[in-house]
Amino acid sequence: MTNFEKTSGWLDWHADPSRPAFRLPAGAVDTHCHVFGPGAEFPFAPERKYTPCDASKDQLFALRDHLGFARTVVVQATCHGADNSAMVDALRASDGLARGVATLRAGTADAEVRALHEAGVRGVRFNFVKRLVDAAPPDELWDVVERIKPYGWHVVVYFEAADLAELRDFLLSIPLPLVVDHMGRPDVGKDPHGPEFEAFLDFLRAREDIWCKVTCPERLSLSGPPALDGQRAAYRDVVPFARRVVEEFPDRVLWGTDWPHPNLTGHMPDDGLLVDFVPHIAPTPELRQRLLVDNPMRLYWPDADRPHA
Numbered sequence: 001m002t003n004f005e006k007t008s009g010w011l012d013w014h015a016d017p018s019r020p021a022f023r024l025p026a027g028a029v030d031t032h033c034h035v036f037g038p039g040a041e042f043p044f045a046p047e048r049k050y051t052p053c054d055a056s057k058d059q060l061f062a063l064r065d066h067l068g069f070a071r072t073v074v075v076q077a078t079c080h081g082a083d084n085s086a087m088v089d090a091l092r093a094s095d096g097l098a099r100g101v102a103t104l105r106a107g108t109a110d111a112e113v114r115a116l117h118e119a120g121v122r123g124v125r126f127n128f129v130k131r132l133v134d135a136a137p138p139d140e141l142w143d144v145v146e147r148i149k150p151y152g153w154h155v156v157v158y159f160e161a162a163d164l165a166e167l168r169d170f171l172l173s174i175p176l177p178l179v180v181d182h183m184g185r186p187d188v189g190k191d192p193h194g195p196e197f198e199a200f201l202d203f204l205r206a207r208e209d210i211w212c213k214v215t216c217p218e219r220l221s222l223s224g225p226p227a228l229d230g231q232r233a234a235y236r237d238v239v240p241f242a243r244r245v246v247e248e249f250p251d252r253v254l255w256g257t258d259w260p261h262p263n264l265t266g267h268m269p270d271d272g273l274l275v276d277f278v279p280h281i282a283p284t285p286e287l288r289q290r291l292l293v294d295n296p297m298r299l300y301w302p303d304a305d306r307p308h309a
């Protein structure tokens with residue numbers, strides 16, 4: 001049994017989230033959340049850049065039910081490196097209601113990729129955020145692409161707006177669908193119609209198989225107000241950015257909670273109030289149905305006859 005000491009100043013996930021006022025449509029999918037450990041059962045990786053609190057699969061599934069989601073996509077968190085066992089354990093315990101996104105290193109054996117696929121993994125994550133990982137050389141990423149190609153997976157990419165110009169050509173050369181985490185982390189202090197966000201939208205326009213998670217207002221917002229104390233119109237400065245993406249790419253957007261919200265420093269959102277952010281960025285029932293149900297089902301459960309309510 002290993003005891004881990006949390007990174008100094010770590011904020012734990014909200015213990016008592018409210019129930020959203022916005023009722024999620026039947027079959028809604030939380031496409032971006034993580035499990036952390038528990039560290040005693042699934043130790044954190046030696047190369048990690050932070051040590052979180054525990055956030056178990058049971059706690060994740062309890063939150064899913066409390067908020068009204070039907071399904072979840074568990075994204076491998078960097079604190080677990082390329083040891084996908086906590087994430088896979090969650091998938092196996094989910095009765096088919098969770099899919100996963102893994103981290104793979106170059107040289108992963110096909111038997112391991114196959115086992116991940118059978119457990120419900122449908123993508124790998126390439127992380128370019130320097131405070132979270134040491135950069136992997138492009139050769140290693142290409143090796144991973146070759147290994148997952150036969151399985152029809154996609155590549156989830158996490159980068160910051162300032163790095164897009166440098167990454168753009170490389171990303172566009174990946175011959176698999178791409179899913180961009182957290183809207184490519186725009187600086188929401190800038191103009192949503194200015195050159196930086198236009199460059200991001202232009203990247204999305206470059207191929208029809210680039211998807212975008214319109215997630216993490218709690219990370220991106222500069223002026224709030226935070227999703228706390230009953231605030232059901234939180235993070236207003238993020239709304240124009242997310243709304244532009246939802247309205248221009250209604251068939252390629254995804255939403256998720258990002259629970260348990262690693263590395264937040266200012267506040268920890270009430271996840272119920274965070275769900276109430278959704279109608280502000282997807283103002284019609286049709287847009288919400290695509291964002292929350294149709295799009296994620298097409299990407300992660302293409303064979304399901306119809307979503308479970």
Ligand SMILES: O=C(O)c1cc(C(=O)O)oc(=O)c1
Pocket residue numbers: 076077078079132181219258262263
């Ligand atoms: O911005 C972050 O700190 C962050 C970290 C991780 C991770 O450590 O995997 O995942 C996320 O989606 C966001």
